[in-house]
Amino acid sequence: TQLLExxxxxxxxxxxxxxxxxxxxxxVFSSLQWYRQxxxxxxxxxxxxxxxxxxxxxxxxxxxxxxxxxxxSLHITAxxxxxTGLYLCAGPPAPGNTxxxxxxxxxxxxxx
Amino acid sequence: xAGVTQTPRYLIKTRGQQVTLSCSPxxxxxxxxxxxxxxxxxxxxxxxxxxxxxxxxGNFPGRFSGRQFSNSRSEMNVSTLELGDSALYLCASSWGTxxxxxxxxxxxxxxxx
Numbered sequence: 001t002q003l004l005e006x007x008x009x010x011x012x013x014x015x016x017x018x019x020x021x022x023x024x025x026x027x028v029f030s031s032l033q034w035y036r037q038x039x040x041x042x043x044x045x046x047x048x049x050x051x052x053x054x055x056x057x058x059x060x061x062x063x064x065x066x067x068x069x070x071x072x073s074l075h076i077t078a079x080x081x082x083x084t085g086l087y088l089c090a091g092p093p094a095p096g097n098t099x100x101x102x103x104x105x106x107x108x109x110x111x112x
Numbered sequence: 113x114a115g116v117t118q119t120p121r122y123l124i125k126t127r128g129q130q131v132t133l134s135c136s137p138x139x140x141x142x143x144x145x146x147x148x149x150x151x152x153x154x155x156x157x158x159x160x161x162x163x164x165x166x167x168x169x170g171n172f173p174g175r176f177s178g179r180q181f182s183n184s185r186s187e188m189n190v191s192t193l194e195l196g197d198s199a200l201y202l203c204a205s206s207w208g209t210x211x212x213x214x215x216x217x218x219x220x221x222x223x224x225x
Contacts, residue, residue: 030211033213035214035216041218041219042204042218042219043214088155092210092211098210099145099160099168100157100214102147103154105155
């Protein structure tokens with residue numbers, strides 16, 4: 001079973017601070033997806049990274065896929081209270097038509 | 113375009129009862145997946161349907177079952193409810209099967225007492 005481990009599990013920061021959360025695996029993934037889930041809602045897809053070493057930016061969020069495609073990181077610049085939520089990484093085990101594997105997530109709280 | 117809808121949003125049942133949850137995918141999506149989310153275990157895959165056929169199944173007991181209709185709408189059923197079945201049940205739709213990007217509904221919060 002391919003596992004995705006996310007760290008830290010919990011993170012509480014002040015508004016305006018920067019932060020990085022991590023998603024690691026001992027196995028290779030063909031791609032990784034990042035989702036954000038707010039209380040009372042389902043996860044919402046933020047981005048998919050596909051190529052080893054790829055960097056994608058979504059406003060203040062920067063996503064990176066490791067060169068070996070075993071890890072990914074999410075960096076948030078100048079966090080805002082609206083960034084509060086559970087950040088999940090997920091990936092399809094490679095190769096084959098198998099369901100996504102999800103990490104347990106990083107719960108981020110941004111305090112004003 | 114309307115998102116994924118799930119009904120009901122909240123449900124309280126007692127042990128031994130059964131429950132049926134419903135999911136309507138995004139128009140045009142033919143794949144529907146179901147997940148169970150708990151604080152301890154995170155998001156766990158239940159099963160996936162594509163064009164009315166179950167394509168993948170997670171490691172859950174046979175009390176958990178599902179089906180998909182010709183209009184892609186899906187239902188999942190849990191029989192003989194146990195306290196441990198209390199969870200948020202999420203439905204997600206996608207264009208294709210397997211590891212495609214998932215579009216989630218808001219979930220059904222099931223509490224078993």
